[in-house]
Amino acid sequence: MFSKICRGAAMLLMLLACAAAILPQNGEAARREAVHRLNYFQSYETEVDGRQALRIEVGMDRDNVTYDVTTRPYLEKQLIIDLSNTEPGKLKPDYTLLAKYAKHLHIRELEARHTQIRIDCKNPVVDGSYAVHAEPADRKAKKPYRLVIDIFATGGTASSSRVAGVSGHSVVIDPGHGGSDTGAVGPTGVTEASVTLAVSKDLQSILENSGARVTMTRNKDVDVYGPNASDRQELQARVNVGEYTPGAELFVSIHCNAFSNPASHGMETYYYAGSPRGERIATLVNEELEKAGGLFNRGVKTANFYVIKHSSMPATLAELAFITNAHEEQLLSNAQYQMKLAEAIARAIGRYFSGN
Amino acid sequence: MKKYVRYAMLGLAIFALALLAGCGSETAGKGTADGSSSSAIQAESAPAATSSSQGAEKKPQKLTIKVYYPDEQGMKLIADKRTVTLDGQEKYTAAMESLLEGTKEKGQTNIIPKQTKLRSVKVENGTATVDFTGDLRKDFVGGSTGETMLVGSVVDTLTEFPEVKKVQILIDGKKVESLSGHMDLSQPMGRMADLLK
Numbered sequence: 169m170f171s172k173i174c175r176g177a178a179m180l181l182m183l184l185a186c187a188a189a190i191l192p193q194n195g196e197a198a199r200r201e202a203v204h205r206l207n208y209f210q211s212y213e214t215e216v217d218g219r220q221a222l223r224i225e226v227g228m229d230r231d232n233v234t235y236d237v238t239t240r241p242y243l244e245k246q247l248i249i250d251l252s253n254t255e256p257g258k259l260k261p262d263y264t265l266l267a268k269y270a271k272h273l274h275i276r277e278l279e280a281r282h283t284q285i286r287i288d289c290k291n292p293v294v295d296g297s298y299a300v301h302a303e304p305a306d307r308k309a310k311k312p313y314r315l316v317i318d319i320f321a322t323g324g325t326a327s328s329s330r331v332a333g334v335s336g337h338s339v340v341i342d343p344g345h346g347g348s349d350t351g352a353v354g355p356t357g358v359t360e361a362s363v364t365l366a367v368s369k370d371l372q373s374i375l376e377n378s379g380a381r382v383t384m385t386r387n388k389d390v391d392v393y394g395p396n397a398s399d400r401q402e403l404q405a406r407v408n409v410g411e412y413t414p415g416a417e418l419f420v421s422i423h424c425n426a427f428s429n430p431a432s433h434g435m436e437t438y439y440y441a442g443s444p445r446g447e448r449i450a451t452l453v454n455e456e457l458e459k460a461g462g463l464f465n466r467g468v469k470t471a472n473f474y475v476i477k478h479s480s481m482p483a484t485l486a487e488l489a490f491i492t493n494a495h496e497e498q499l500l501s502n503a504q505y506q507m508k509l510a511e512a513i514a515r516a517i518g519r520y521f522s523g524n
Numbered sequence: 525m526k527k528y529v530r531y532a533m534l535g536l537a538i539f540a541l542a543l544l545a546g547c548g549s550e551t552a553g554k555g556t557a558d559g560s561s562s563s564a565i566q567a568e569s570a571p572a573a574t575s576s577s578q579g580a581e582k583k584p585q586k587l588t589i590k591v592y593y594p595d596e597q598g599m600k601l602i603a604d605k606r607t608v609t610l611d612g613q614e615k616y617t618a619a620m621e622s623l624l625e626g627t628k629e630k631g632q633t634n635i636i637p638k639q640t641k642l643r644s645v646k647v648e649n650g651t652a653t654v655d656f657t658g659d660l661r662k663d664f665v666g667g668s669t670g671e672t673m674l675v676g677s678v679v680d681t682l683t684e685f686p687e688v689k690k691v692q693i694l695i696d697g698k699k700v701e702s703l704s705g706h707m708d709l710s711q712p713m714g715r716m717a718d719l720l721k
Binding site: 434 | 633667672713718
């Protein structure tokens with residue numbers, strides 16, 4: 169009996185000690201940033217800028233919430249909103265939505281005070297198919313400060329194109345340059361980094377739409393390693409994205425060419441000498457780009473390029489066209505032409521995996 | 525007695541001059557005959573001749589070299605045969621300075637930025653280490669083709685000398701990892717023969 173009391177007392181002491189150790193930190197965190205608690209939920213069909221939409225409002229007890237929107241556009245068709253310093257509060261973990269827009273909405277506290285809202289949409293979640301913004305409290309309407317999520321029935325810039333042969337395969341796409349490095353610049357100022365990103369994103373859409381797994385070395389205008397890195401650090405960081413992606417089968421680097429003579433023009437693809445599979449993908453990409461893009465074919469070449477040399481998987485680097493050539497700069501900056509080239513590269517990847 | 529000495533000196537000087545002239549013409553002849561690296565070998569014997577004729581006029585050595593410039597499309601490198609005058613400097617330096625002068629030939633393109641200057645060239649154990657000023661990177665147009673052609677023109681001009689097997693490019697004394705984010709330049713590069721076909 170006495171020992172039980174003793175043990176109980178000891179436990180209590182330990183608990184107290186633990187609490188004492190934790191509490192001051194909690195207090196500090198609270199002072200830095202107050203916790204948001206969700207307390208309001210509503211979803212209804214409405215018209216937003218002339219388009220039919222499902223509007224979801226998620227309210228909370230304080231304003232200025234920090235949130236981050238990500239998407240899983242094709243396979244899962246999910247819109248994900250991460251709320252920092254937020255607790256689910258009064259809201260239910262699951263809501264059923266209007267089926268013609270989205271199936272469910274889930275609210276989970278993934279870590280302490282990190283809450284995630286996940287919406288399973290009906291259509292691909294791409295630029296233009298959804299919108300998220302915060303709105304201040306509206307006393308008249310009895311609405312607190314809230315996030316407003318609009319999901320549109322139609323629209324978005326999704327490419328509906330699909331290619332055969334890529335389903336179940338894993339591809340790494342490397343949009344050349346970016347961030348502190350614009351890459352080459354055309355006569356009217358079009359940057360290589362912006363073109364390579366646009367084409368790579370189109371390519372990602374098509375491949376994912378076709379059932380492939382895609383890993384991007386970058387998906388916005390950033391350095392992959394970080395600003396002011398050395399050339400080797402930056403290029404190795406791109407290689408590493410591929411190396412650290414389990415099951416990645418192919419590395420495709422997208423570039424625009426440049427030369428001091430503005431007359432120089434055309435498309436070419438590269439592989440690292442001694443890689444038969446690198447040669448295969450470089451050849452297929454070359455064939456498809458020639459057919460779709462219609463530019464002068466400079467050939468399939470080998471070169472001592474860092475990303476194709478240091479990738480352990482088959483790799484190719486495609487030079488879509490010369491950004492330093494006025495005519496080709498114009499083509500490269502055209503969204504339809506970018507999509508055409510992306511489709512061509514996707515077809516080449518499909519042929520590579522299906523062996524024809 | 526003094527007169528004899530003077531005559532003897534004069535004779536020696538004439539002999540030395542004749543030797544030099546012979547050398548020069550031979551160089552030029554061979555250079556045009558097979559067009560390749562023999563000129564470089566010839567040039568090596570030239571400084572020896574100069575030292576033996578120290579007393580006489582220091583006549584600058586003529587040397588035929590090949591410097592490479594890309595074509596207008598950046599598809600290939602084209603050899604530009606030039607005769608340079610070695611004015612005390614090494615032939616590697618002369619070749620690189622000649623390359624940096626640029627080309628005005630029809631069908632050839634300058635790829636190395638104009639302001640670029642040579643800091644040094646050293647050849648050791650078959651590897652030439654060539655050091656340029658930072659201008660090489662500053663106004664460089666970039667691109668896979670731009671980078672390949674620039675590096676190719678330097679590497680192939682230097683490996684034209686048969687004793688040079690590889691070339692390492694430095695900028696302001698530091699090893700270059702890449703010029704515009706395509707090539708891996710951290711290791712010395714061998715002759716880029718596929719650009720010459």
